[in-house]
Amino acid sequence: MSDEHEHYEAVVVGAGPGGAAAAAALANYGVETLVLERGVDAGSKNVSGGLIYAEESAPYTIDDLFPDFREEASERPVTEYYLHNVAGDKVKTVDITDLHEHDTEWSDSVLRRRMDSWLAERVHEMTRETGGGLLTDVRVNGLLREGGEIVGVTCDEVDPIRADLVVAADGVNSELARDAGLMDWEDPEEWFQGVKAVVDMPPEVVADRFDVGEDEGVAHLFSGDLFEDVRGGGFLYTNEDSVSIGTVFHLNSLVAERAEPHELLDALLTHPLLAQWLGDDYEEREYSAKLVPDSKKVALKEPHEGRLVVVGDAAGQMQAQGPIIKGMNHAVSAGALAAEAFAEAKSRDDPSSAGRRYAKKLRSEGVMKKLRPPQYRAVSALGERDAVTNVVDGVLTSGVGRTAIKALSGQLDRLFGSPFLTSMVPDTRTSYVTLPTIIAEELGTPVREESTVEPPTLADRIGDLTYDTDIGNPHIRLVDNSVDASGAAVSACPVSAQDFGGGCYREETVTSNGDEERVVSLDTQPCVECGTCAVVADTEWEHPRGGKGVEFREG
Amino acid sequence: MVALHTAVLTKGVPDFREGQVSFDEEGHLERGKTPTVMNPNDRFALEAALQTRVRHGGTVSVMSMGPPGYKDVLREAMETVYADDLYLASDREMAAADTWATAITLSTALEKLGGLDLVIAGFKTADGETGHTGPQACWALDLPIVTHVVALDVDPEAERIRAKRLVEGDIEEIETVEAPLPAFVVTDPEFDPSYRTAGDRLELKDLREETQKRAENFEDHLTTWDHEALNLDPDYIGLDGSPTIVSSVDPIPKAPAEREATMVDPDDEEGMQEILETVQPFAGGD
Numbered sequence: 001m002s003d004e005h006e007h008y009e010a011v012v013v014g015a016g017p018g019g020a021a022a023a024a025a026l027a028n029y030g031v032e033t034l035v036l037e038r039g040v041d042a043g044s045k046n047v048s049g050g051l052i053y054a055e056e057s058a059p060y061t062i063d064d065l066f067p068d069f070r071e072e073a074s075e076r077p078v079t080e081y082y083l084h085n086v087a088g089d090k091v092k093t094v095d096i097t098d099l100h101e102h103d104t105e106w107s108d109s110v111l112r113r114r115m116d117s118w119l120a121e122r123v124h125e126m127t128r129e130t131g132g133g134l135l136t137d138v139r140v141n142g143l144l145r146e147g148g149e150i151v152g153v154t155c156d157e158v159d160p161i162r163a164d165l166v167v168a169a170d171g172v173n174s175e176l177a178r179d180a181g182l183m184d185w186e187d188p189e190e191w192f193q194g195v196k197a198v199v200d201m202p203p204e205v206v207a208d209r210f211d212v213g214e215d216e217g218v219a220h221l222f223s224g225d226l227f228e229d230v231r232g233g234g235f236l237y238t239n240e241d242s243v244s245i246g247t248v249f250h251l252n253s254l255v256a257e258r259a260e261p262h263e264l265l266d267a268l269l270t271h272p273l274l275a276q277w278l279g280d281d282y283e284e285r286e287y288s289a290k291l292v293p294d295s296k297k298v299a300l301k302e303p304h305e306g307r308l309v310v311v312g313d314a315a316g317q318m319q320a321q322g323p324i325i326k327g328m329n330h331a332v333s334a335g336a337l338a339a340e341a342f343a344e345a346k347s348r349d350d351p352s353s354a355g356r357r358y359a360k361k362l363r364s365e366g367v368m369k370k371l372r373p374p375q376y377r378a379v380s381a382l383g384e385r386d387a388v389t390n391v392v393d394g395v396l397t398s399g400v401g402r403t404a405i406k407a408l409s410g411q412l413d414r415l416f417g418s419p420f421l422t423s424m425v426p427d428t429r430t431s432y433v434t435l436p437t438i439i440a441e442e443l444g445t446p447v448r449e450e451s452t453v454e455p456p457t458l459a460d461r462i463g464d465l466t467y468d469t470d471i472g473n474p475h476i477r478l479v480d481n482s483v484d485a486s487g488a489a490v491s492a493c494p495v496s497a498q499d500f501g502g503g504c505y506r507e508e509t510v511t512s513n514g515d516e517e518r519v520v521s522l523d524t525q526p527c528v529e530c531g532t533c534a535v536v537a538d539t540e541w542e543h544p545r546g547g548k549g550v551e552f553r554e555g
Numbered sequence: 556m557v558a559l560h561t562a563v564l565t566k567g568v569p570d571f572r573e574g575q576v577s578f579d580e581e582g583h584l585e586r587g588k589t590p591t592v593m594n595p596n597d598r599f600a601l602e603a604a605l606q607t608r609v610r611h612g613g614t615v616s617v618m619s620m621g622p623p624g625y626k627d628v629l630r631e632a633m634e635t636v637y638a639d640d641l642y643l644a645s646d647r648e649m650a651a652a653d654t655w656a657t658a659i660t661l662s663t664a665l666e667k668l669g670g671l672d673l674v675i676a677g678f679k680t681a682d683g684e685t686g687h688t689g690p691q692a693c694w695a696l697d698l699p700i701v702t703h704v705v706a707l708d709v710d711p712e713a714e715r716i717r718a719k720r721l722v723e724g725d726i727e728e729i730e731t732v733e734a735p736l737p738a739f740v741v742t743d744p745e746f747d748p749s750y751r752t753a754g755d756r757l758e759l760k761d762l763r764e765e766t767q768k769r770a771e772n773f774e775d776h777l778t779t780w781d782h783e784a785l786n787l788d789p790d791y792i793g794l795d796g797s798p799t800i801v802s803s804v805d806p807i808p809k810a811p812a813e814r815e816a817t818m819v820d821p822d823d824e825e826g827m828q829e830i831l832e833t834v835q836p837f838a839g840g841d
């Protein structure tokens with residue numbers, strides 16, 4: 001039977017930055033490469049903040065592989081970068097352009113539909129030359145095995161395909177990494193959840209409100225008490241004719257606080273600090289969400305298994321460097337290194353060594369050290385224990401701590417600008433909430449503006465999204481509908497909310513034999529495929545079939 | 556590999572979409588003011604031809620008979636689905652032809668094209684015309700016919716087709732039939748092309764890109780035939796050649812297949828009418 005299967009030298013699953021980089025590099029090595037993407041178009045499923053970095057120290061940057069990238073696919077270079085510490089209406093702003101520029105050759109804002117779709121066209125041209133090519137609307141649903149060995153992939157839309165190399169670049173909630181036993185989706189501590197709104201803004205308004213020229217852009221970050229006690233922060237990036245505003249929170253913190261992601265986003269959007277930029281003509285183009293792995297906790301040390309190599313978010317290679325988020329750049333490096341490893345292995349007549357060589361390159365090229373910084377390990381052992389957090393918080397909020405902060409005021413820029421310090425910041429309330437709040441209270445000045453922004457309701461946000469629903473074939477199945485097992489999804493799902501009937505998850509009372517019981521129910525129609533409920537609820541979770549489900553226009 | 560030559564018959568219909576269609580004061584359609592578009596159901600015929608092209612190579616020729624404006628209908632076929640080349644039978648002498656004259660013209664054009672393995676047409680036109688052109692053209696060409704086709708497999712080596720078709724046009728009942736090549740196929744709007752290998756899907760993507768590029772200069776790929784080119788006597792086509800006294804209808808020739816397409820007794824008026832309505836209207840003639 002197996003001889004009847006199609007064969008390609010390499011199959012790349014997913015056409016995000018990781019898959020695009022892997023495929024382009026493979027094509028450059030002359031490897032016959034097939035790329036399979038489940039969206040109707042590359043980028044139609046993808047969400048990022050997003051600033052893409054070209055790091056000076058990186059083995060590969062996106063423009064190494066795609067020379068016209070910045071002209072054709074990105075929005076604006078980021079030329080200024082600020083962090084705002086917020087306490088009520090008091091704000092202390094710190095210029096962190098230095099931190100942003102550390103090890104940075106360039107950094108541009110991007111919108112993923114435009115970016116990935118452009119990349120995919122290039123990738124198709126390049127891989128077509130090798131006898132392969134890029135296909136959209138095809139979902140890989142598992143690994144093809146023979147005698148227990150991985151020999152290819154199986155798909156919903158096409159017959160099984162054999163390959164000498166399978167690159168899993170299928171992003172967060174990678175079904176292939178799960179199938180290979182490399183990842184589980186159990187622990188909310190290992191993930192962030194990102195939620196974003198793209199807001200319409202003509203270029204001349206961007207120029208005016210942010211005081212930037214045509215080829216300039218600004219990034220703003222927000223932390224402090226505007227999200228209550230939920231650990232995380234907000235961002236605002238300027239695009240060509242829109243701005244991206246979003247939040248990134250620790251998933252376990254969202255769950256613990258039973259916070260509603262869309263309300264946290266709204267808290268940011270309606271904060272008086274943002275009034276100067278959003279004006280009174282707020283027009284939301286798109287609401288989106290996606291999980292983000294925390295590389296410090298989940299980056300795979302050996303992201304390979306037989307013929308399978310795992311790159312990008314699928315391998316947990318998403319670095320939160322303090323407030324700066326770096327996922328796309330590492331996905332690019334990893335994809336290209338995997339290709340390099342395969343080409344090398346092939347030339348040594350030892351294709352089965354590709355995975356091992358790839359893992360070694362991740363270490364020798366310094367990628368692994370960024371993903372799992374040794375200094376974080378040392379500090380987090382101490383810093384993430386609740387007792388320590390409480391003591392440190394206690395000191396900080398006391399008179400002593402406040403005086404110390406005041407004394408430090410002249411050095412705040414330098415402190416926040418230290419890449420070494422930011423990489424060791426533990427994931428505690430202290431760094432996300434307490435410290436920024438105190439900084440703002442002690443050193444901040446009140447914002448005078450008033451916000452007139454009225455964000456759309458969740459129902460309107462869902463209504464504005466484009467879906468091609470796979471009727472009668474839901475991609476998520478609730479395994480345990482008890483509130484204990486799956487109730488967290490009702491608030492954590494970005495398109496569900498307590499007391500909202502139009503979302504995916506709902507809590508309801510059922511009566512059987514006269515007994516009343518609270519249970520959770522699921523309707524996948526409004527799902528934006530963010531992956532949250534795969535971790536926080538008891539589900540059987542898959543992506544929808546090729547071309548089905550949500551279609552982002554902005555990303 | 557045996558290269559297959561497929562011809563797809565298409566016709567123009569008034570664009571019935573909101574905002575496009577005009578009616579006069581009495582509520583009659585104003586053909587002159589209503590843009591002509593490709594009969595929407597012809598899309599499925601084109602999809603069937605494209606699927607054959609992807610799987611087996613060869614050539615897809617798209618043909619229509621009608622006024623010069625039908626060029627745009629052919630362009631639409633090339634751009635939205637697929638065509639290697641386009642043929643338009645168009646002549647003032649052909650105008651106002653009845654079904655007989657249209658059938659003669661179309662079958663002559665198909666014969667002139669020559670070497671055809673498959674002729675494919677879509678189901679019923681959107682402007683609700685009925686007539687006898689299809690079966691007459693089919694008869695003139697002496698081809699077996701399979702209607703209501705929802706899936707099509709061609710075996711060029713064995714020179715046979717195997718088709719899934721709706722029995723009596725009913726979605727609940729599907730049968731598989733075989734016929735020898737060359738054959739005449741009428742696709743149902745439920746026709747669903749299927750591409751189960753990555754190789755086929757990549758080929759499909761290439762062909763789509765090619766046809767869209769070709770459509771930008773579609774006139775380079777368009778051949779227009781008038782009655783002289785088709786060697787037709789003006790007395791036998793168009794209005795002059797339209798006797799429209801249908802005294803008898805010839806049976807559709809029985810194909811030498813084990814499981815035949817639609818077999819209809821020519822004396823069975825109801826069955827005959829159904830077939831006629833099904834296959835006729837894709838041909839132009841207005």
Ligand SMILES: Cc1cc2nc3c(=O)[nH]c(=O)nc-3n(C[C@H](O)[C@H](O)[C@H](O)COP(=O)(O)OP(=O)(O)OC[C@H]3O[C@@H](n4cnc5c(N)ncnc54)[C@H](O)[C@@H]3O)c2cc1C
Binds near residue numbers: 042169175193290
């Ligand atoms: C709100 C938010 C803000 C962020 N901000 C930033 C930022 O500012 N800078 C930054 O660098 N990173 C940022 N990130 C992270 C960044 O988006 C990811 O790290 C990056 O997209 C990872 O790239 P990837 O190629 O590994 O995966 P993805 O970009 O997720 O691509 C995976 C691809 O695989 C496809 N796919 C998945 N499963 C299958 C399947 N079974 N079959 C076929 N195809 C499949 C998907 O459709 C998708 O196209 C942010 C993320 C979020 C959510």
Ligand code: SF4
Binds near residue numbers: 527
């Ligand atoms: S149903 Fe699950 S995957 Fe879908 S949007 Fe909600 S949390 Fe995300």
